[in-house]
Amino acid sequence: MKTDLFNYDLPPELIAQHPPERRELARMMVLHRDSGLIEHKTISDIIDYLYAPDVLVLNNTKVIPARVFGHKSASGGKVELLLLEEVTEPEGCSHELLEKSASLSQSALSSRSTHHTQTWKVLMKTSRRPKVGDELTLCSGKAKATMLYDGEQGEAVLKIDSDRPLMEILDEEGVPPLPPYISRKEQTAEQIDEDKKRYQTVYASEPGAAAAPTAGLHFTSGIFQTLENQGVSKAELTLHVGLGTFRPVSAEIITDHKMHYERYAVSEEAAKTISNAKQAGGRVVAVGSTSVRTLESLPSIEKDEGSTNIFIYPPYEFQNVDAILTNFHLPKSTLLMMMSAFAGRELMLKAYKTAVQEKYRFFSYGDCMLIL
Structure with a gap:
C-alpha cells in the first residue's frame, strides 16, 4: 500500500499555533463508522456519547522539558x-x-x-x-x-x-518539546511557562515523554467528574511518547517504514478496570493513538510492561479498542494510517476534507475527533 494514499491538502493557517483559551473549548468532530454520519460538537459534549459501563483509557505519561x-x-x-x-x-x-x-x-x-x-x-x-x-x-x-x-x-x-x-x-x-509545525519566534519566559502548562494533560503523572499524548489535552477535571457521575470508569496506562509516534513516514510503500520502540506499562488496577468494563458490555474508549498502541500491543488485558513497535495500518482487526478520541494528524503519518485502519481510509479522508472545510484546528494544539 502506497504512503500517498494517506495524503490530504491542508491550508497552513489551520495548523494550530496555540491552544484554545480553555481546554474545554476545543471543537470535536464525531464520526460514526457504521453510518458515516459526521457531527460537529465540542469536547464538553463527549458526555453525551459515553455511558456506563464504558471505560475511558488514558495515557498518563508526562512530558519533560526535553x-x-x-x-x-x-x-x-x-x-x-x-x-x-x-x-x-x-x-x-x-x-x-x-x-x-x-x-x-x-x-x-x-x-x-x-x-x-x-x-x-x-x-x-x-x-x-x-x-x-x-x-x-x-x-x-x-x-x-x-x-x-x-x-x-x-x-x-x-x-x-x-x-x-x-x-x-x-x-x-529545558523547553517544552513542541513539534516543528508550531512556531515560537520569541521564546519568552512567559511563553515557555504557558507551553509547559498547556502541552501537558491535567492527569500526567509519569515523567518520560518527548511529546504530549495530545488527544488528552482537552480534558478537564469537570469533564472527568461528569463522566464518573454517569458511571463511565477511567483507566490509566503509560506509554512514553517518542520516535515511534512522531517520526514521519518517508518510505513510498508503508510497509517499508520502520517503527521505533516505545516503552509502556499497564498496572494490575488498570487491567482490571478495563476487563470489568468489557465483561459488563461496555466499550473501551482509547484517548489518543498512544493508548491505542498500548492496548493493541497487549496479548491479553492484564498487567504488563515492555516495549512496542506495533504499526497499525489498513487492513487491521482491532482486538481491544471500541472507540477512539484523537486529534487531527499530519498527512501521510502513521497516526492517520492507524485511524484509517479503524474507520476506513475513504471515510477518514472524507472526514478530514470536511474538517478542512469547517476550519477545524489541526495537530497538537488543535481540535479533536471522536470515532464511534
Whole structure:
C-alpha cells in the first residue's frame, strides 16, 4: 500500500499555533463508522456519547522539558537536543568508549560533592556533527555530555553528567518539546511557562515523554467528574511518547517504514478496570493513538510492561479498542494510517476534507475527533 494514499491538502493557517483559551473549548468532530454520519460538537459534549459501563483509557505519561541547548566544548558550536529516552544499555556503543566514559564520570566525582550520570538517546541538531567521544556543554554549563554513539536521521546517544539530578536542571533550562509545525519566534519566559502548562494533560503523572499524548489535552477535571457521575470508569496506562509516534513516514510503500520502540506499562488496577468494563458490555474508549498502541500491543488485558513497535495500518482487526478520541494528524503519518485502519481510509479522508472545510484546528494544539 502506497504512503500517498494517506495524503490530504491542508491550508497552513489551520495548523494550530496555540491552544484554545480553555481546554474545554476545543471543537470535536464525531464520526460514526457504521453510518458515516459526521457531527460537529465540542469536547464538553463527549458526555453525551459515553455511558456506563464504558471505560475511558488514558495515557498518563508526562512530558519533560526535553528540548535543551548547549555547545560543543571544543569549538563552541551551537547544539540543540531533543531528549528521547533514557537508556541503560546503549546500542551501538563500543566497550572501550563506555569504559572511557565511566572513567570520565569517576574523575568528575573527585571534584564534585554529588554526581549524577544518565545515558540518553537524543535527536541532535547542529551545523557540524560532533564525533564519538566529543564533549558537549549543556544547559548553561549545568551539565556535560559525551557523545557515545552517532546514529541515523539525527539520532545519537549521549552520556550526561551533572551535579544535580538532570530533571531538576531541565525544569530550569529545558523547553517544552513542541513539534516543528508550531512556531515560537520569541521564546519568552512567559511563553515557555504557558507551553509547559498547556502541552501537558491535567492527569500526567509519569515523567518520560518527548511529546504530549495530545488527544488528552482537552480534558478537564469537570469533564472527568461528569463522566464518573454517569458511571463511565477511567483507566490509566503509560506509554512514553517518542520516535515511534512522531517520526514521519518517508518510505513510498508503508510497509517499508520502520517503527521505533516505545516503552509502556499497564498496572494490575488498570487491567482490571478495563476487563470489568468489557465483561459488563461496555466499550473501551482509547484517548489518543498512544493508548491505542498500548492496548493493541497487549496479548491479553492484564498487567504488563515492555516495549512496542506495533504499526497499525489498513487492513487491521482491532482486538481491544471500541472507540477512539484523537486529534487531527499530519498527512501521510502513521497516526492517520492507524485511524484509517479503524474507520476506513475513504471515510477518514472524507472526514478530514470536511474538517478542512469547517476550519477545524489541526495537530497538537488543535481540535479533536471522536470515532464511534
